[in-house]
Amino acid sequence: MGHSICQFGKGGFAVGRSRKDSRRITVDGVVYRYTISPNDGFVALIARPEGARGQRLWVAFRYHDDWVPAGEGASRSAGHRLILPRVVRLALLEGRRRGWDPLATTPDVFRLSDADTLLPAEEWPRFSR
Numbered sequence: 001m002g003h004s005i006c007q008f009g010k011g012g013f014a015v016g017r018s019r020k021d022s023r024r025i026t027v028d029g030v031v032y033r034y035t036i037s038p039n040d041g042f043v044a045l046i047a048r049p050e051g052a053r054g055q056r057l058w059v060a061f062r063y064h065d066d067w068v069p070a071g072e073g074a075s076r077s078a079g080h081r082l083i084l085p086r087v088v089r090l091a092l093l094e095g096r097r098r099g100w101d102p103l104a105t106t107p108d109v110f111r112l113s114d115a116d117t118l119l120p121a122e123e124w125p126r127f128s129r
Contacts, residue, residue, distance in 0.1 A: 024050065025085055027092050036083050043083055045091055045115075048102050055104045057095040059112045061087075082125040090118045 022033040034047035045059040063080045070076040091112065100110040 023088075025088055025092070027089050032092060034088055036088075045083060045088060047088070047092060047095075052102050053105075054102050055100065055107065056109050057092065057100050057102070057112070058109050059091045059095070059115045061115050084125045087118065087125070091115055094118060 022035050025032050025034065031050040032047050033050050034045060037044045037046070042060045042062050045057075045061065047057045047059075048054065061081065061083060068076060094115070095110060095112055098110075098112065
């Protein structure tokens with residue numbers, strides 16, 4: 001039975017999620033496990049090859065919310081970008097291109113903080129209300 005453990009590691013992101021909380025994707029013949037976690041001001045993607053204990057890839061995406069008036073000076077989100085498998089694939093490939101080595105043990109995290117540039121703005125999948 002998988003246990004879900006959520007701790008905060010170096011850099012303040014969640015680590016130690018169980019396999020049942022992660023998703024799978026295959027890119028260039030390698031099976032990866034990844035999680036997507038909302039955070040304050042961004043969404044974090046954390047990935048590594050399935051069964052690996054090496055370096056994780058940590059990718060930050062801003063929400064890019066569409067704000068609409070909700071009355072009395074307030075606004076609400078009417079939609080935002082989605083992190084779908086094609087975006088995850090692009091992030092994994094970009095991480096590898098920039099030097100992410102999932103077999104390395106130090107540093108334990110490889111960071112991409114500018115992932116919003118992976119796709120042109122008009123091509124991002126979006127959620128709308």
